[in-house]
Amino acid sequence: MVERIWDTPEITGWRRVPAHAVRHDLDGPDRRLSLDGTWRFQLLGNPEQAAGDDWTGIRVPGAWTVQDAGGDDLPHYTNVTMPWPGAPLLLPEHNPTGVYERDFDVPAAWAGRRIVLHVGAAESVLLARVNGVEVGWGKDSHLAGEFDITAAVRVGQANTVRLTVIKWSDASAIEDQDQWWHAGLTRSVFLYSTGTTYLGDLRTVASADGRLQVDARVLTTGSVLPEGWGVTTELDGVPVPRDTAHEQAQIADDRVSDWWAEPRFTTVVPDVVPWSDETPALHTLTVVLHDADGAELDRTENRVGFRDVEIRGLDLLVNGVRVMIRGVNRHDFDPVTGRTVTAEQMRADLVLMKRHGFNAVRTSHYPNDPVLLDLADELGLYVVDEANIEVHDHAHEICDDVRYLPAFVDRVARMVSRDRNHPSVIIWSLGNESDYGANHDAAAGWLRRADPTRPLQYEGAIKDNWTGGIAGSDIVCPMYPTLPQIVEHARSGEQNRPLIMCEYSHAMGNSNGTLADHWAAIESTPGLQGGFIWEFWDHGILQRLSDGRPAGGSFFRDGVADPGYRWAYGGDFGDTPNDGTFCADGLVFPDRTPKPAMDEHRELASPIRISDAGDGLVRIVNRLGFRGLDWLSAVWDVDGSPVPMTLPDLGPGEEAMVPVPGDASWLTLRVSVGQDQPWAPAGTPLASPQIQLRPPVRALAVTAGTPAEVDDDGLLIHPALASSPRLSLWRAPTDNDRIGGQAARWRDLGLVSPSRRVTEIRREADRTVVEAVYETAAGPVLHRQTSRLLQGVVVVQEEVTLPDGLDDVPRVGTVFHVRAGYDEMSWFGHGPRDTYPDRHAGGPVGAYDCRIDDAFTPYLRPQESGGRHGVQRLSLTGPDVPPVELTTGEPRQVSVTRFTAADLDTAAHHDELTPRAEAVVHLDAAHRGLGTASCGPDTLPQYLVTAGVYRWEWSLG
Ligand code: IPT
Numbered sequence: 021m022v023e024r025i026w027d028t029p030e031i032t033g034w035r036r037v038p039a040h041a042v043r044h045d046l047d048g049p050d051r052r053l054s055l056d057g058t059w060r061f062q063l064l065g066n067p068e069q070a071a072g073d074d075w076t077g078i079r080v081p082g083a084w085t086v087q088d089a090g091g092d093d094l095p096h097y098t099n100v101t102m103p104w105p106g107a108p109l110l111l112p113e114h115n116p117t118g119v120y121e122r123d124f125d126v127p128a129a130w131a132g133r134r135i136v137l138h139v140g141a142a143e144s145v146l147l148a149r150v151n152g153v154e155v156g157w158g159k160d161s162h163l164a165g166e167f168d169i170t171a172a173v174r175v176g177q178a179n180t181v182r183l184t185v186i187k188w189s190d191a192s193a194i195e196d197q198d199q200w201w202h203a204g205l206t207r208s209v210f211l212y213s214t215g216t217t218y219l220g221d222l223r224t225v226a227s228a229d230g231r232l233q234v235d236a237r238v239l240t241t242g243s244v245l246p247e248g249w250g251v252t253t254e255l256d257g258v259p260v261p262r263d264t265a266h267e268q269a270q271i272a273d274d275r276v277s278d279w280w281a282e283p284r285f286t287t288v289v290p291d292v293v294p295w296s297d298e299t300p301a302l303h304t305l306t307v308v309l310h311d312a313d314g315a316e317l318d319r320t321e322n323r324v325g326f327r328d329v330e331i332r333g334l335d336l337l338v339n340g341v342r343v344m345i346r347g348v349n350r351h352d353f354d355p356v357t358g359r360t361v362t363a364e365q366m367r368a369d370l371v372l373m374k375r376h377g378f379n380a381v382r383t384s385h386y387p388n389d390p391v392l393l394d395l396a397d398e399l400g401l402y403v404v405d406e407a408n409i410e411v412h413d414h415a416h417e418i419c420d421d422v423r424y425l426p427a428f429v430d431r432v433a434r435m436v437s438r439d440r441n442h443p444s445v446i447i448w449s450l451g452n453e454s455d456y457g458a459n460h461d462a463a464a465g466w467l468r469r470a471d472p473t474r475p476l477q478y479e480g481a482i483k484d485n486w487t488g489g490i491a492g493s494d495i496v497c498p499m500y501p502t503l504p505q506i507v508e509h510a511r512s513g514e515q516n517r518p519l520i521m522c523e524y525s526h527a528m529g530n531s532n533g534t535l536a537d538h539w540a541a542i543e544s545t546p547g548l549q550g551g552f553i554w555e556f557w558d559h560g561i562l563q564r565l566s567d568g569r570p571a572g573g574s575f576f577r578d579g580v581a582d583p584g585y586r587w588a589y590g591g592d593f594g595d596t597p598n599d600g601t602f603c604a605d606g607l608v609f610p611d612r613t614p615k616p617a618m619d620e621h622r623e624l625a626s627p628i629r630i631s632d633a634g635d636g637l638v639r640i641v642n643r644l645g646f647r648g649l650d651w652l653s654a655v656w657d658v659d660g661s662p663v664p665m666t667l668p669d670l671g672p673g674e675e676a677m678v679p680v681p682g683d684a685s686w687l688t689l690r691v692s693v694g695q696d697q698p699w700a701p702a703g704t705p706l707a708s709p710q711i712q713l714r715p716p717v718r719a720l721a722v723t724a725g726t727p728a729e730v731d732d733d734g735l736l737i738h739p740a741l742a743s744s745p746r747l748s749l750w751r752a753p754t755d756n757d758r759i760g761g762q763a764a765r766w767r768d769l770g771l772v773s774p775s776r777r778v779t780e781i782r783r784e785a786d787r788t789v790v791e792a793v794y795e796t797a798a799g800p801v802l803h804r805q806t807s808r809l810l811q812g813v814v815v816v817q818e819e820v821t822l823p824d825g826l827d828d829v830p831r832v833g834t835v836f837h838v839r840a841g842y843d844e845m846s847w848f849g850h851g852p853r854d855t856y857p858d859r860h861a862g863g864p865v866g867a868y869d870c871r872i873d874d875a876f877t878p879y880l881r882p883q884e885s886g887g888r889h890g891v892q893r894l895s896l897t898g899p900d901v902p903p904v905e906l907t908t909g910e911p912r913q914v915s916v917t918r919f920t921a922a923d924l925d926t927a928a929h930h931d932e933l934t935p936r937a938e939a940v941v942h943l944d945a946a947h948r949g950l951g952t953a954s955c956g957p958d959t960l961p962q963y964l965v966t967a968g969v970y971r972w973e974w975s976l977g
Contacts, residue, residue, distance in 0.1 A: 037154035037166035039437035040072030048472035083202035097590030108193030140207025162386035162594030194447035215317030229608035248312025275624035295325025300400035325443025345550035347380030377625025396444035409451030419457025450478035500956030510547035521551025528605035532617035533950030560587025560610035613866030626707030653694030725808030734790035760953025799824025833944030840937035849891030913947035945972035
C-alpha cells in the first residue's frame, strides 16, 4: 500500500475505472442512483488525522469553503502565487481534509450486476471507501473519479460511502489557475450499474459528408467475454450496420482477445445537415449491449453531430469553411457555490454568449462540467477543451520534471477519453501557463495518436517563438499580443499556422477598449482568425457583511440587492497572500448581468453588416458562414423612425444593394431573431449596424449675448448647479489605469486636483472671460473660459493648453454638479449603455433616456463608469425641478453619475459608496480610451489625450 499519495506526483490515481465516453449520467433511475444531498461531514487539520465522531451536515455537491461546515477554511484567491511558499511538494502542515460520509441502499435489482461509484469532481485528492473498504484514489479536480465498488457493496443492506478529500497535494502545483482556491466535492456523486459484461467505451467519428463510424468497446469483469454477446447500434432509430470487414481485419491482425472486443459500426447518412455553430444539427445514437438471449446488459445514448475540422495552411476550417473564432474563456463559477454549477446555469451562460455573438468557448483552464459540452453541442458553440494543467508559479521546474510526467499525460488522456464524442469540441488544449517541456510533448504525443481528428493547441509551446513549438501546438494561440504584433506576424510571410488568440481583451472593470480595432484587423488580415476574450465571469463571491462569511447555501440568488451582501474579491475573506480584484475580470458580473462590453462584442459579431454604397444605395452583407438570413428579421431605423424592410435572400458571404429607405442622418438596421432559435426566441435583438449618411450639425456658433455671472474666483454661477464648472484632467482610475501604471503616473503629475489660480476676470460687453492656471508637476495648464448669457441660456467656450509634459492624460473637460432633485436623463449620442472613445461600436447613435442612478455601471471595484460617447444633447429632469438642457456642439464624451471621481477612487467596494443627491456631470473635450492594460495592450495611440490645445463649447439652459 502506498502511503501519502497526496504528496506523490507519480501517482495520479489508483483503481479508477479507465476514463471513457460511455454516458451513464443521463440514464434512468433503474440504472443510476444519485447520492447528492446532505452528507455527514467533518473537517480535519490534515490527512493523517483520524476522523472522529463529531459530524456536521454538508451539501453535496458543494465545496466546503463556502459552506458553514467548512468553518474557517474560506475561499482564497491567488493568481500566479501558490498559497504556500517554497517547493511544491513541501505541503503546508495545516492541510484541510474533509471527510464526507453517507449511507445508501443498493436497489435489489442490482444484485449480480457491476456497480460503479462516480464522483464528479473532488478538489484536489479523492480517497474513496465503501463499507470500510478502500475502493480507489484519484487526482484531477475537474474530472470524475469512477470506482468499481461491486465487491464492496451489500445489495439489499445499508451501505456507507466515505469520500475523503484532501485540499493541498502535489497536484495543487499543477492546478495553480487564476481563480479562487476551494476544496471539497464540487460535482455530483452517483452510482450506476451495468451487466458484468458492459460497454467500456464508445468512440464516434462523424464527418460532414455523412460518414459515421462507431467503435463500441465491450469489456467483462470476468476473464472471458460470454458467448453470444452482441451490440446493436441505431442512429435516430435506424440501425447502423456492423462493419464485419473491420472485424475480419482485427482478427487477421490478431487484435482481438477473449476479454475485450471492439465492434465497429459504419454507415453513410444521406443528405446530412453538417453540424456547425450556426447549424447545430444533432442525431441520437443508441448503443445496446445484449447477451445471447437478447437481454440487455448495457445501453447508452449519445448525440452525434456530423462535422469536419481541419487546418489547411493558415486556416482552421470547419466543414471546409474558414470560420471566425469569436470566443470567450469560461470557468465553472458560481457566486454562491464557488464552483458547483447546474445545467440551468450553464445553459444560461451559453445562451447569453450566443445572444452576444460568441461562437466559441475555451474551457479555461480545465475540463468544465461535462454538461457544458452537451449544451455547446446543442446550442452551437465551438469548444477548445483544455486539460487541467496550470503550473504557473512553478512552471519551469515542473514541465520537465519526470515525476509529473504521468500527471500531464493522465490529465490530457482522461479529458480526451471523456469528451471525444462531442462535435462542439474542435480543438484540444494541453493546459495553460506551464512553460513548455517534455511533459507537454509526451501528452501531445498521446493525444495525436489517440485522436487524429482534431488539432491541439498550447500557448506555452509558441510563447517565445510564434513559428516554433510545432510538436506542442497546431495553432499560434498567443495571449494578449498587441494588435501590431499579430498583424505583422500575419504579413511577415513567416506564419506557418492559423493564429487564434487563446486570451485577448482583458475584461477587468471598465475595459475591452479597442475591440473594434482588433476585429477590423482580424477580418481584413489573412491568417488571423479571432480569439477568446478573457473572460466570461467576474469571480465575485457573495459575502455576508454581518460576519464576512460566504453567503453559501442560505442565500436566495437574486437577493444581491440586499445591502447585507456584497461581491467579495481576493483578501475579503482575510485570505493572504491574495491578488485582490484580479479575479473580477469578466464580461458578466457575478450574477451574470452583462457588462456594456458585451454590447460591443454583440455588434462586432453582427450577422449582417451595412455600408453606404453611394447613389442612394446601401450594401447589405450576410456575414454568416453556413446560413442564409431567413431566420432573422430586420427593420430600418431612419433617425429614430421605424421603416419596415424585408431582408434580401442572401447565402453565406453574399451581398446585395438596397435603396436608402429615407432621408436620414443616421440609418440603423435593427436586426433581431426572426424565427425561434434554441438560444433565443423570435424578437431577441442581435445587432444594430448603423451608417451616418449626413454629418452632424456641429458648432453652437453663438456670437452674441451678455456677460454670464461668475463669482470672485471666476467660477460660473447658474441656478441649476450645486457646484460650478471646473476643469477636469483626471478620471477615477479604471482597473486598466491602475494596474497598467497610468493612475500612479497621473497622481504624480498632480492631475487629481491641481491647484487653480485665476489670472484674470474680464467682463466684456457680450461675455465674461476668465483666465486661470492649473498647476501640475509637468507645468502650468492654461485655461480660458468665455461665458455668455443668451435668452436665459449660458453658453460657454473653453480653451485649454496642455504643456508637453502632459502627453497622456485621462481627460480634458468640464465637471459640475447639478443640484438635487434630478433623476432622469435623456441624450442624443451613443447609447443606451456606457460607451467610450475606443468602445462604442455597440452603442448606436440615437436618442436615449434612463434613470441617472442606472446610468452608472457598478464594477466590483469602483472606477470611472457611466460614460456616454459622442453626445450632442443632454437633458436632466426631475419631478419638482425645471429641466436642465446641456448642448455640446461637437459630439462629446459625457457622464452623469451620483459620484465624483474622488468618491470612486477612494472606495474599494460599492457598499462603501454613498450616492450623492446631486448629479455629477462630466463633459469632456477629450477622453482617453480604455484599452486593456490590466493584462495586455493599452489603448491605441489615436485614443490618447496628448499635449496641445483643446477647445470646446457647451450651453446650459
Ligand atoms: C493569463 C491567464 O492565463 C489567465 O488565467 C488569467 O490570469 C489572465 O492572464 C489574467 O486575468 S496569465 C497572465 C500573466 C498573462
